[in-house]
Amino acid sequence: MQYVLILPEILLAGLGLVLLGMDLFAKSKRSLAVAGVIGTLATLVAVLANFGVAPAEIWSGTIRVDDFAQYFKVIFLVILGLVFLFSHEYLEKRDVRMGEFYILVTFATLGAFLMVSSLELITIYLGLELMTIASYILAGMLRQDARSSEASIKFFLMGALTSGVILYGLSLLLGLSGSTHLVAIAEALATSPNTALITAAGVFIIAGLGFKIAAVPFHMWAPDTYEGAPTPVSAFLITASEAAGFAVLLRILLVGLAPALAQWKMVLAVIAFVTMTFGNVTAIVQTRTKRMLAYSAIAQAGYILVGVAVATPQSVTAMLFYMLAYAFMTVGAFAVVIMLSNHIPSEEIEDFKGLAQRAPGYALAMTLLLLSLIGIPPTGGFFGKLALYRSAVEGGMVWLALAMVINSAISVPYYFNVIRNMYLAEEAPAMELSARTGLKLALGIAVAATLLLGVFPEPLVGFLRTIQVMP
Amino acid sequence: MLQQYTSVGVFLTVGALFVAVTLLVGRLLRPHNPYPEKLAPYECGEIPVGGGQVRFNIRYYIFALIFVIFDVETVFLYPWAVVFEEIGLFAFVVMMLFIGTLVEGLVYAWKKGALRWV
Amino acid sequence: MTVEILQGYLILSGILFAIGAAGLLLRRSPLVMLMCVEIMLNAANLAFIAFARYWGDMTGQIFTFLVVTVAAAEVAIGLAIIVLLFRHRDAADVDDVNALRG
Numbered sequence: 001m002q003y004v005l006i007l008p009e010i011l012l013a014g015l016g017l018v019l020l021g022m023d024l025f026a027k028s029k030r031s032l033a034v035a036g037v038i039g040t041l042a043t044l045v046a047v048l049a050n051f052g053v054a055p056a057e058i059w060s061g062t063i064r065v066d067d068f069a070q071y072f073k074v075i076f077l078v079i080l081g082l083v084f085l086f087s088h089e090y091l092e093k094r095d096v097r098m099g100e101f102y103i104l105v106t107f108a109t110l111g112a113f114l115m116v117s118s119l120e121l122i123t124i125y126l127g128l129e130l131m132t133i134a135s136y137i138l139a140g141m142l143r144q145d146a147r148s149s150e151a152s153i154k155f156f157l158m159g160a161l162t163s164g165v166i167l168y169g170l171s172l173l174l175g176l177s178g179s180t181h182l183v184a185i186a187e188a189l190a191t192s193p194n195t196a197l198i199t200a201a202g203v204f205i206i207a208g209l210g211f212k213i214a215a216v217p218f219h220m221w222a223p224d225t226y227e228g229a230p231t232p233v234s235a236f237l238i239t240a241s242e243a244a245g246f247a248v249l250l251r252i253l254l255v256g257l258a259p260a261l262a263q264w265k266m267v268l269a270v271i272a273f274v275t276m277t278f279g280n281v282t283a284i285v286q287t288r289t290k291r292m293l294a295y296s297a298i299a300q301a302g303y304i305l306v307g308v309a310v311a312t313p314q315s316v317t318a319m320l321f322y323m324l325a326y327a328f329m330t331v332g333a334f335a336v337v338i339m340l341s342n343h344i345p346s347e348e349i350e351d352f353k354g355l356a357q358r359a360p361g362y363a364l365a366m367t368l369l370l371l372s373l374i375g376i377p378p379t380g381g382f383f384g385k386l387a388l389y390r391s392a393v394e395g396g397m398v399w400l401a402l403a404m405v406i407n408s409a410i411s412v413p414y415y416f417n418v419i420r421n422m423y424l425a426e427e428a429p430a431m432e433l434s435a436r437t438g439l440k441l442a443l444g445i446a447v448a449a450t451l452l453l454g455v456f457p458e459p460l461v462g463f464l465r466t467i468q469v470m471p
Numbered sequence: 472m473l474q475q476y477t478s479v480g481v482f483l484t485v486g487a488l489f490v491a492v493t494l495l496v497g498r499l500l501r502p503h504n505p506y507p508e509k510l511a512p513y514e515c516g517e518i519p520v521g522g523g524q525v526r527f528n529i530r531y532y533i534f535a536l537i538f539v540i541f542d543v544e545t546v547f548l549y550p551w552a553v554v555f556e557e558i559g560l561f562a563f564v565v566m567m568l569f570i571g572t573l574v575e576g577l578v579y580a581w582k583k584g585a586l587r588w589v
Numbered sequence: 590m591t592v593e594i595l596q597g598y599l600i601l602s603g604i605l606f607a608i609g610a611a612g613l614l615l616r617r618s619p620l621v622m623l624m625c626v627e628i629m630l631n632a633a634n635l636a637f638i639a640f641a642r643y644w645g646d647m648t649g650q651i652f653t654f655l656v657v658t659v660a661a662a663e664v665a666i667g668l669a670i671i672v673l674l675f676r677h678r679d680a681a682d683v684d685d686v687n688a689l690r691g
Contacts, residue, residue, distance in 0.1 A: 017572065017575060020575055020576070020579050021575065023579070024578070024579060024582045024583075121652075122648075122651065122652050122655060125652075125655075125656075125659075126655060126659070129659045129662070129663070133659075133662055133663060133666055136666050136667075136670065137666060137669070137670075140670055140673055143673065143676075146677040149670070149673045149674050149676075149677055150674075152670050152673065153619065153670050153671070153674055156666065156667055156670050157613070157619070157622055160613075160622075160623075160626040160663060160667065161610070161613050161614075161626070161629075163630075163659075163663070164606070164609065164610070164613075164626060164629030164630055164632075164633065165610075165629075167629075167630060167633040167656065168606055168629070168632065168633045168636070170633075170652075171602075171633045171636040171637050171640065171649075171652075172636070174637060174640050174641075174648065174649055174652070175599075175636065175639075175640040175643070178640070178643075178644035178646055179646075179648065180648050180652065532668055532672065536665045536668065536669070539661050539664075539665060540661070540665075542661075543657065543658045543661045546654055546657060546658065547654070547658075550654075
């Protein structure tokens with residue numbers, strides 16, 4: 001029985017090892033991408049089969065299988081699948097070692113899996129490290145490009161600092177409770193007289209996870225890393241890595257640090273406010289597509305953080321919904337960026353000029369995804385933001401809800417700048433734009449899902465209401 | 472509490488004295504006859520070339536890296552060996568999976584030419 | 590293990606952590622920064638082992654084993670990235686790494 005419960009992890013680890021072997025012997029690297037998609041689908045089936053199973057802990061509590069974990073695994077697999085689908089041509093053109101890319105991205109996802117499927121600090125820490133260490137290499141995969149190496153070293157140094165800080169916070173939690181299980185930690189903290197140490201542990205852990213989700217003032221590595229890394233890697237980091245960070249933040253704050261939660265709500269609310277405002281204001285002046293999307297990702301992290309700060313069941317539901325929608329719309333937007341940069345390597349926002357005439361389908365898809373990022377109906381982004389906004393009002397943080405609305409307004413100019421370039425720019429360089437089937441498929445899935453989440457959100461929301469963060 | 476450290480202190484003192492006395496006796500007894508060949512660094516009988524404090528080639532690092540992986544593996548093998556009798560076949564299978572994964576990584580590095588000196 | 594001895598270990602581990610963090614933020618050579626990371630991780634390891642002894646529970650020691658492994662992997666990757674950086678420019682100094690600005 002316990003092997004059925006961790007079948008998704010086993011399958012994903014197996015996929016990584018199979019890809020490792022295939023990379024040595026397969027002549028066409030394309031077969032790796034195909035195997036990757038098949039493996040992702042198989043893992044997805046295994047995850048879906050575990051939905052609704054009563055929450056269970058196996059191997060003396062080191063692995064916990066519940067719907068919260070399953071839901072995040074679906075998000076990671078969606079991202080992984082789309083990355084497998086749309087990366088090939090980009091990697092080929094930039095002369096990246098494809099085998100290594102596919103292997104590392106699989107193992108990074110496995111790390112994310114372990115992060116969400118445990119209430120045990122050791123497993124969470126190991127998952128976190130597996131994901132980040134794989135990501136350091138991924139960020140530096142454009143080996144001829146000095147900017148990629150720079151992205152990698154900055155990411156590495158900040159990531160190493162972060163992992164040290166988080167680890168120290170975890171050691172304090174162990175010291176306060178004598179256990180590494182979050183439920184036991186919560187019980188011990190509730191009666192512990194060492195409030196100073198509890199606060200210190202909270203500071204270390206929130207600062208450390210703040211780095212992972214690129215919240216201001218812990219964001220300085222993020223724009224450089226997201227810009228310098230290969231574009232498929234940026235897409236993966238901005239969505240999967242961030243979602244995993246939020247999952248762990250939720251688990252630790254709402255389960256382990258639950259007795260001390262009240263003192264953190266205001267701090268988190270301020271961080272959320274500063275993060276979204278900084279991200280949006282800085283994104284306005286950017287001229288490079290990836291850097292603009294990087295600051296936009298910081299702003300979006302601010303919106304999602306609202307859900308953590310409010311910390312009610314409604315806000316968690318809204319967060320979970322928004323993260324799935326966010327994964328689809330961001331990865332979709334990156335698919336268009338990748339398609340474009342396969343033809344024009346510069347990756348400036350100017351490159352979008354006249355896209356509506358050259359490739360109306362892509363222009364329409366990009367418009368829809370950008371509207372979703374702003375939060376305009378009928379898209380998943382709109383519904384997710386609305387739910388976050390409502391939960392903030394009901395949770396008694398009206399000012400934060402107001403800040404979200406104002407920030408959405410601030411974000412309109414830079415997203416619309418791309419749309420304006422696509423539709424209104426006059427001189428468009430004549431050029432044939434084409435893409436492989438995989439990229440088209442990925443973009444189609446992303447657009448369809450974004451629309452679907454906007455038009456029929458009720459079934460998913462109804463399901464998300466049943467998800468418990470707490471055991 | 473300090474009394475517990477008395478034995479440590481005695482041990483340290485005796486150890487330091489032992490080294491000092493041995494070196495002193497050696498210096499008093501041995502003949503003293505230096506010549507250039509004798510003072511040269513020993514390199515398996517070869518005549519030494521160049522200075523000793525050169526920068527090592529960065530390529531050495533890849534061997535160090537692969538060594539570290541198997542070095543750290545030992546950390547897990549030791550406790551496994553201690554409880555092996557109690558757990559039995561299951562422990563064996565699990566450890567073979569663990570080592571198999573590492574071996575696949577080594578084979579990968581090998582086939583990709585990471586162990587070749589270029 | 591009494592609380593007094595535990596406090597001694599925690600003070601030592603706190604000092605080590607501060608040295609590592611300060612070195613990581615102030616020094617400019619990636620190799621020295623890598624060593625500072627190691628100091629930080631080992632400060633946490635010391636705290637883990639002290640707590641494990643204090644509570645009479647093995648979990649902290651198991652954690653330390655795994656952290657040692659992770660640290661080895663982290664250093665290996667860090668060195669690889671520094672070598673990559675060396676190939677693009679001769680000096681390895683993080684102040685020279687500034688192509689990405691904005």
